């Protein structure tokens with residue numbers, strides 16, 4: 001059971017997300033659609049910044065990685081070969097009294113033979129468990145016939161395997177190298193919920209890192225350990241609270257059908273400790289199932305073989321949730337999102353001290369226009385400065401820039417002409433910076 005303050009935190013995040021335009025309930029004016037969420041004006045900025053940070057870190061800043069952006073709907077044979085049509089299922093159990101459906105592994109007690117009570121109605125009238133396939137079905141073309149059945153991809157990974165040969169031929173990579181992809185995935189989850197934690201439509205950031213055929217376990221486990229550290233560093237870079245992360249070894253029999261070893265990176269959400277990311281050793285399972293002939297030839301020995309794969313798999317939505325939960329800070333009456341400055345929807349905000357003094361407004365507009373060429377910047381001239389700070393704090397804007405009478409040279413201290421006040425979100429401290437220094441100042445702070 002979670003205590004009140006932990007439950008409250010989730011309520012506060014969901015309410016702030018809606019009120020400030022991070023995440024809205026999907027299709028709301030039609031009564032909503034259960035567990036569908038839309039990213040609003042600030043949410044899409046935060047989400048894009050997360051994806052950009054990941055892509056920069058794992059693709060652009062490395063020379064052993066290339067990218068891919070594949071189709072969402074693939075030939076159904078892909079999912080036959082990958083094992084998803086036969087194995088990608090969760091155990092479903094239905095209450096014969098109230099007809100609520102649950103995932104067996106989420107409600108079963110550890111004692112075998114226990115009769116399970118329905119979490120909804122409390123009756124002990126649960127039916128026999130059955131495997132429920134999570135693949136999201138659709139039809140291609142106008143005829144809804146078996147021959148036209150297709151599936152939305154349940155993971156981005158599979159396209160990387162299917163395109164492996166094309167990527168290899170066009171990018172001329174030698175092992176080890178990786179392929180990264182960001183995109184939507186779909187699963188007909190039995191129990192979606194907890195805001196954006198588990199939805200039927202979500203986004204993934206996945207890497208398939210191809211390594212030589214291992215002769216001994218150390219040959220793959222050293223790569224596995226390397227990617228484990230990379231994930232730990234990513235978690236720190238994204239500003240996710242590392243003290244709430246737990247790495248859990250997934251036991252034999254509980255791993256996905258393709259995995260020889262999996263570590264889940266779990267996060268302490270207010271609703272419990274649950275999966276944030278996964279790291280798996282997929283062996284040569286996927287490439288072997290897709291390619292009859294070995295798709296890779298060793299440059300020196302000429303030996304052809306199926307490379308093995310280490311897979312760091314990240315959910316974008318769960319990242320955003322963990323980032324918001326980690327950033328949310330209350331300090332007396334002050335509420336602020338302590339987001340990493342490069343992830344914040346706005347990196348700075350510019351205010352004229354008073355909205356009805358044209359000289360202040362003109363000078364502030366000029367700074368706003370110049371900074372927007374380099375940063376994402378908000379403008380605010382409503383209400384008093386205190387309210388504007390409060391409003392920017394709540395959405396995580398790291399720097400607020402105020403143009404006042406000193407800036408114009410009309411204050412007591414003439415030396416302050418052409419300077420502005422820059423206020424730091426986390427400390428609340430203000431300092432005077434020359435307008436000409438603003439851009440390098442912000443650049444150094446945001447990209448330090």
Ligand code: GAP
Nearest residue numbers: 155157197198199202276277278313314315318
């Ligand atoms: N290719 C491997 C794979 O898909 P997974 O553990 O099933 O592995 C990877 O999914 C990540 O995708 C998870 O760690 C999580 O971050 C995210 N994810 C999975 N299912 C999700 C869902 N229903 N809603 C939101 N995110 C999900």
